[in-house]
Amino acid sequence: MDLKDSLRQDRARGKKKEPFSPSLFSHIGGLVRRHHLGGAFYRLIGPMTAKGIETLIRAYRAEAKPPYEAPLFFLATPEEYQLIHQVLTALDTPYLAWAQSPEEILLALPLWQRRPGLDPEALAGRHFAALWQQD
Amino acid sequence: MWRCLEADLEILVHQGHLYVPLLFDPEIHQESQALPFEKYVSEASPGGVPQSSLPAALTVKDRRFVQAVSAASLLEHYGRLFPREHEKRRLLLREQYSLTADLWGLALDPKLITIVFHILPHFLRREGFSPRRSLGEGEILDLIRERLRIPRRFHQEAQRFLDLAPLKVALQRLETAKLESRPPPEGLVLTATLRAWWEQNLTAHLLAEERARLLQELEDREPWAQAQEGRLAVLLYLADQGSLELDGFGFTRLKKGQDYRIYKRTGPYALKDFFGRLYLFPDCRVAVASLGRLRPVVVDHYKHPFLRQHGSGQDICLGAESPYLTFSAKNVIQALEEGINALFYGYDSRRRQGYHRLDALPGMMRLVDFEDYRIPEDHPLIVSGHVEVKNRTT
Numbered sequence: 436m437d438l439k440d441s442l443r444q445d446r447a448r449g450k451k452k453e454p455f456s457p458s459l460f461s462h463i464g465g466l467v468r469r470h471h472l473g474g475a476f477y478r479l480i481g482p483m484t485a486k487g488i489e490t491l492i493r494a495y496r497a498e499a500k501p502p503y504e505a506p507l508f509f510l511a512t513p514e515e516y517q518l519i520h521q522v523l524t525a526l527d528t529p530y531l532a533w534a535q536s537p538e539e540i541l542l543a544l545p546l547w548q549r550r551p552g553l554d555p556e557a558l559a560g561r562h563f564a565a566l567w568q569q570d
Numbered sequence: 571m572w573r574c575l576e577a578d579l580e581i582l583v584h585q586g587h588l589y590v591p592l593l594f595d596p597e598i599h600q601e602s603q604a605l606p607f608e609k610y611v612s613e614a615s616p617g618g619v620p621q622s623s624l625p626a627a628l629t630v631k632d633r634r635f636v637q638a639v640s641a642a643s644l645l646e647h648y649g650r651l652f653p654r655e656h657e658k659r660r661l662l663l664r665e666q667y668s669l670t671a672d673l674w675g676l677a678l679d680p681k682l683i684t685i686v687f688h689i690l691p692h693f694l695r696r697e698g699f700s701p702r703r704s705l706g707e708g709e710i711l712d713l714i715r716e717r718l719r720i721p722r723r724f725h726q727e728a729q730r731f732l733d734l735a736p737l738k739v740a741l742q743r744l745e746t747a748k749l750e751s752r753p754p755p756e757g758l759v760l761t762a763t764l765r766a767w768w769e770q771n772l773t774a775h776l777l778a779e780e781r782a783r784l785l786q787e788l789e790d791r792e793p794w795a796q797a798q799e800g801r802l803a804v805l806l807y808l809a810d811q812g813s814l815e816l817d818g819f820g821f822t823r824l825k826k827g828q829d830y831r832i833y834k835r836t837g838p839y840a841l842k843d844f845f846g847r848l849y850l851f852p853d854c855r856v857a858v859a860s861l862g863r864l865r866p867v868v869v870d871h872y873k874h875p876f877l878r879q880h881g882s883g884q885d886i887c888l889g890a891e892s893p894y895l896t897f898s899a900k901n902v903i904q905a906l907e908e909g910i911n912a913l914f915y916g917y918d919s920r921r922r923q924g925y926h927r928l929d930a931l932p933g934m935m936r937l938v939d940f941e942d943y944r945i946p947e948d949h950p951l952i953v954s955g956h957v958e959v960k961n962r963t964t
Binding site for chain 2: 458460461464508509510511512513515516
C-alpha cells in the first residue's frame with residue numbers, strides 16, 4: 436500500500452464515530468447513588484461467604500434483570516467516591532460492567548470465578564443469580 | 571449553580587464568593603492531589619484578614635470546596651438567566667406595594683417620537699412658518715391638533731396623566747420598604763440560609779429598581795404637567811393609534827412589535843416615453859419600514875418601469891449603489907426621497923434603466939403594459955397644471 440492509500444484509509448478510519456459508553460466509574464456511581472449505598476454495602480463485599488452467595492441466588496434467581504441506564508458522566512461526593520473506589524478495587528472482574536443492581540455487584544466476582552466465559556448478551560439480558568447455574 | 575442552591579447542601583461563603591463542595595471522578599481526584607487546598611480561615615477569627623486574591627480551593631474540616639460564582643452575581647444575573655421568573659417576582663412586588671394601578675405613564679415609543687418630531691416636520695406643509703426654521707415639539711403638536719380631531723377620551727387621559735399625586739403616593743409607599751441589601755453570610759452555610767439571603771436581597775434589588783423607575787417617570791412627567799393639556803392629548807392619541815396621515819405623509823404601526831411603516835404619497839404625475847407620448851401615473855404610497863434596512867417600496871398595487879411587476883409592496887429599483895440605511899430621521903427622509911425621486915425622475919426613455927419601458931418597440935415581449943396609462947398631450951390635468959410631467963427633459 437502506498438502512502439496515499441494509507442493516508443486515505445487513516446482519514447476514513449478517523450471519521451468513523453464511535454458510540455460513547457459511560458465509564459465503569461460512572462456505571463457503579465449511578466448504582467451507588469440510586470440505591471443510596473454506603474459503608475455497610477462495602478462491608479458485605481469482603482466476606483462474601485458461600486452461604487451468603489447461596490442466599491442471594493435463591494432469592495433472585497427467578498427475578499428479571501432490573502432495568503438500569505448508567506449516567507453518561509458521574510461526579511461523586513467524597514463518601515460516594517470512596518465507596519466506588521473500594522468496589523472497583525475489591526471486585527476486579529469484567530462482569531461488573533453488566534451489574535445493574537447492588538445484588539448483581541455482590542454476585543459479579545463469584546459468578547466470574549465460577550463461569551468466566553459468559554457472553555455479553557447473556558450478562559446483559561439475565562440476572563446474575565439466574566446465570567449461576569449451568570443451563 | 572442554581573441546582574446547587576435548590577439541593578440541601580452545605581456550601582462555603584468566603585469574601586462574598588461561593589465555594590461548592592468538590593465532587594469527584596477519577597480525573598478530578600488525580601488533579602485535586604496536585605491542587606493546593608488552603609485551610610479556610612474566617613475573617614472574624616483572629617488572624618483572618620481579607621485576601622487580595624481569592625484561593626481557587628479551600629478546605630474546612632477536611633472537606634474540600636472549590637470556588638464557584640460570587641454571591642452578588644446570583645442577584646445581578648438572575649433577570650438575564652430567568653427573565654420570566656424575574657418578571658413574575660417584579661409583578662408580585664408591584665401588587666404587594668400597589669404599584670400596578672393608575673401609574674402607567676406615557677410610555678412613548680422612541681421610534682414614534684423620531685417620526686413625529688423629526689420626520690413629520692420635513693414633509694409637513696407649514697403656512698405661517700418659515701420653511702427654514704425647525705419646528706419645536708409644541709409647535710408640531712399644535713399643527714397636528716389643528717388638523718386632527720382628537721377624541722374626548724384622550725383629553726380626559728391627558729388630565730389624568732398631568733395629575734402626579736398617585737405617582738408620589740406610590741413612591742412614598744416604596745420609601746417605607748426595606749431597600750438596603752445585606753452582605754451574604756460568611757463561612758459554612760446551609761443552602762437554605764443562602765437561599766433566604768438571596769430572596770431577601772433580590773426583593774430589595776427589585777424594589778430599588780422600581781423606585782428608580784418611578785422617580786424617572788416623575789421626572790418625565792413633571793415638564794409635561796406644565797404643558798398644555800391639548801398637546802398632551804395629541805401625543806396620547808398618537809401613542810394609542812400608532813398612525814397618522816397629514817399632507818400626504820403618514821405612518822402606521824406594524825402589527826408585530828413597535829415598528830412603523832412610514833410613507834409619503836406621490837400624488838398623480840406623468841412620464842413621457844421616447845416618442846413624447848404621455849402616461850398618467852396614479853397616486854401611490856412610497857414607504858419604508860423602521861425595521862432593519864430602510865428600502866423604499868410602493869405599498870399599493872402599482873406598476874412603474876422601476877417596479878418588477880404589477881403588484882403591491884414592491885421594492886423600487888434604485889440601482890446597485892443604494893446605501894445600507896438603518897432607522898434614523900435623516901435616513902428615513904433620505905430613503906423616502908430616493909424612492910420618490912426614482913419614480914419621478916429616474917425613468918429616461920433613451921436609456922435602459924429599471925425593469926420595463928413605457929413604449930413598446932416592435933417585436934418586444936412586454937411583461938408590464940402601460941398602454942392603459944396613456945393620455946393625450948392636451949389632457950385637462952396636464953393643461954391645467956394639476957399634474958406635472960416629471961421627465962420633461964428626456
